[in-house]
Amino acid sequence: MITIFSIITTSTSFAAELNEKDIKRIENEVSSMTDFMDLSPAEAKTITELKKELTISNREAVAKFGRGTSEFKQARKTAMKSYQGELFEIITKEELKEWRQAKAGN
Secondary structure, three states, X not given: OHHHHHHHHHHHHHXXXXXXXXXXXXXXXXXXXXXXXXXXXXXXXXXXHHHHHHHHHHHHHHHHHOOOOHHHHXXXXXXXXXXXXXXXXXXXXXXXXXXXXXXXXX
Protein backbone atom coordinates (compact mmCIF):
# COMPACT_ATOMS: atom_id res chain seq x y z
CA MET A 1 0.00 0.00 0.00
CA ILE A 2 2.77 2.45 0.90
CA THR A 3 4.67 1.57 -2.26
CA ILE A 4 1.67 2.39 -4.46
CA PHE A 5 1.23 5.76 -2.75
CA SER A 6 4.94 6.50 -3.24
CA ILE A 7 4.72 5.68 -6.93
CA ILE A 8 1.65 7.86 -7.41
CA THR A 9 3.20 10.75 -5.48
CA THR A 10 6.46 10.46 -7.40
CA SER A 11 4.77 10.35 -10.80
CA THR A 12 2.54 13.32 -9.93
CA SER A 13 5.52 15.33 -8.68
CA PHE A 14 7.53 14.44 -11.77
CA ALA A 15 4.67 15.41 -14.07
CA ALA A 16 4.41 18.81 -12.41
CA GLU A 17 8.02 19.78 -13.04
CA LEU A 18 9.13 22.02 -15.87
CA ASN A 19 11.75 20.64 -18.20
CA GLU A 20 14.30 22.62 -20.21
CA LYS A 21 12.05 22.59 -23.29
CA ASP A 22 9.18 24.12 -21.27
CA ILE A 23 11.42 26.80 -19.81
CA LYS A 24 12.91 27.68 -23.21
CA ARG A 25 9.43 27.87 -24.79
CA ILE A 26 8.15 30.14 -22.03
CA GLU A 27 11.25 32.35 -22.16
CA ASN A 28 10.94 32.68 -25.95
CA GLU A 29 7.24 33.58 -25.71
CA VAL A 30 7.85 36.19 -23.02
CA SER A 31 10.82 37.61 -24.94
CA SER A 32 8.60 38.00 -28.00
CA MET A 33 5.87 39.61 -25.89
CA THR A 34 8.43 41.93 -24.29
CA ASP A 35 9.71 43.11 -27.67
CA PHE A 36 6.22 43.55 -29.10
CA MET A 37 4.61 45.21 -26.07
CA ASP A 38 7.67 46.96 -24.62
CA LEU A 39 7.25 45.21 -21.27
CA SER A 40 9.40 46.22 -18.31
CA PRO A 41 11.75 43.60 -16.83
CA ALA A 42 9.40 43.28 -13.83
CA GLU A 43 6.38 42.72 -16.09
CA ALA A 44 8.28 40.13 -18.14
CA LYS A 45 9.35 38.32 -14.98
CA THR A 46 5.78 38.24 -13.66
CA ILE A 47 4.43 36.92 -16.97
CA THR A 48 7.18 34.28 -17.05
CA GLU A 49 6.16 33.08 -13.59
CA LEU A 50 2.47 33.08 -14.55
CA LYS A 51 3.21 30.96 -17.62
CA LYS A 52 5.28 28.54 -15.55
CA GLU A 53 2.48 28.20 -12.99
CA LEU A 54 -0.05 27.58 -15.78
CA THR A 55 2.11 24.88 -17.33
CA ILE A 56 2.56 23.18 -13.96
CA SER A 57 -1.18 23.40 -13.21
CA ASN A 58 -1.99 21.80 -16.54
CA ARG A 59 0.53 19.01 -15.94
CA GLU A 60 -0.93 18.36 -12.50
CA ALA A 61 -4.42 18.18 -14.02
CA VAL A 62 -3.26 15.62 -16.59
CA ALA A 63 -1.62 13.52 -13.87
CA LYS A 64 -4.66 13.71 -11.61
CA PHE A 65 -7.54 13.41 -14.10
CA GLY A 66 -6.10 12.17 -17.39
CA ARG A 67 -6.00 14.18 -20.60
CA GLY A 68 -9.37 14.85 -22.22
CA THR A 69 -11.58 14.05 -19.24
CA SER A 70 -14.24 16.50 -18.16
CA GLU A 71 -12.43 16.95 -14.84
CA PHE A 72 -9.21 17.78 -16.70
CA LYS A 73 -11.00 20.27 -18.92
CA GLN A 74 -12.56 21.98 -15.89
CA ALA A 75 -9.23 22.14 -14.04
CA ARG A 76 -7.54 23.55 -17.14
CA LYS A 77 -10.31 26.13 -17.60
CA THR A 78 -9.97 27.21 -13.96
CA ALA A 79 -6.18 27.51 -14.29
CA MET A 80 -6.52 29.53 -17.50
CA LYS A 81 -9.02 31.94 -15.92
CA SER A 82 -6.65 32.53 -13.03
CA TYR A 83 -3.71 33.02 -15.41
CA GLN A 84 -5.63 35.43 -17.62
CA GLY A 85 -6.94 37.38 -14.64
CA GLU A 86 -3.40 38.09 -13.49
CA LEU A 87 -2.06 38.53 -17.03
CA PHE A 88 -4.66 41.19 -17.83
CA GLU A 89 -3.49 43.21 -14.85
CA ILE A 90 -0.23 43.64 -16.80
CA ILE A 91 -1.36 43.76 -20.44
CA THR A 92 -4.68 44.34 -22.18
CA LYS A 93 -6.72 41.78 -24.08
CA GLU A 94 -6.15 43.87 -27.20
CA GLU A 95 -2.36 43.76 -26.76
CA LEU A 96 -2.50 39.98 -26.40
CA LYS A 97 -4.68 39.68 -29.49
CA GLU A 98 -2.34 41.90 -31.53
CA TRP A 99 0.72 39.96 -30.35
CA ARG A 100 -0.89 36.64 -31.27
CA GLN A 101 -1.79 37.96 -34.72
CA ALA A 102 1.73 39.28 -35.28
CA LYS A 103 3.20 35.99 -34.06
CA ALA A 104 0.98 34.07 -36.47
CA GLY A 105 2.00 36.36 -39.32
CA ASN A 106 -1.50 37.71 -39.95
